[in-house]
Amino acid sequence: MDVGELRHQHEEITLTARALARAVSEERQPEGVARLRWQLARQLMTHLALEDRLLYPALKRSADLRTRDQAAALEQEIGALGAIFNSYMASWTDDRIAREWPAFCAETREILRALTDRVGREDRLFGTLADGRAAGKPPAARSA
Template sequence: MNIDKFKHQHLDILRSIDLLRQLTHAGVERNAAEIAQRIVAMSSTIKLHLAVEDQALYPALQRSGNASLARMGRQYQSDMGPIASAYDAFARRWNTAESLRTDEKGFRAEANVVLRKVYERMQREDRDFYPRIEEQEAVHA
């Protein structure tokens, strides 16, 4: 399975997180509308990414014949549940300029926790998971 699209989506999400960080440092109140817009846009990418993982990547790993990779895929899928739920709640809460302006401190605190979890998860996939999938593909190519 070619995972280039997954890796590209990770780059898009990481760029979005970085941009949110920059906008937040420059001032939540001043940049509230753009922050909210970026959260909505990033949510679309994340939802698409998770759906394709669930519908294509993980099932392909289960059919791969590689028990270790199948097990790893199940673990990654299971671990993602709480992270995805936390991100979804975050995105629903902070997707308007008004909500950001009303509770800047709450936004900053939640963004630090939730976006760090998303960031760390993608780093782990890029470092540990995707290379294993690519190794498997190279062996069977």
């Protein structure tokens, strides 16, 4: 499985998450917060759908028990993180954000921490896929 598209999506998600993190570090609500939130939501929805279709089925076929276990744990988190993010998006309307800016910032930072952690763990699993272990092949030789 080529994980290039998944890696590219991680890069885009990370860039958007960083921009949103900068925005919520401001004392006052800056312009563009709504745009960043919806951009991140679109990126996440697209990414999670691709993972469901490609990544996790491949990881579940791994000959490596540790890879299968890690994949199972991350796959369970997909639903949890997706549900949490959907709830976050639904509960924070533009009006509520304007009224409760500090609370919005705190919750956004929490969501972004969970997302950053997940992206990092998935990136490590992508390395497993790239070296062939997930497909039941021996790891690819690495040149020094």
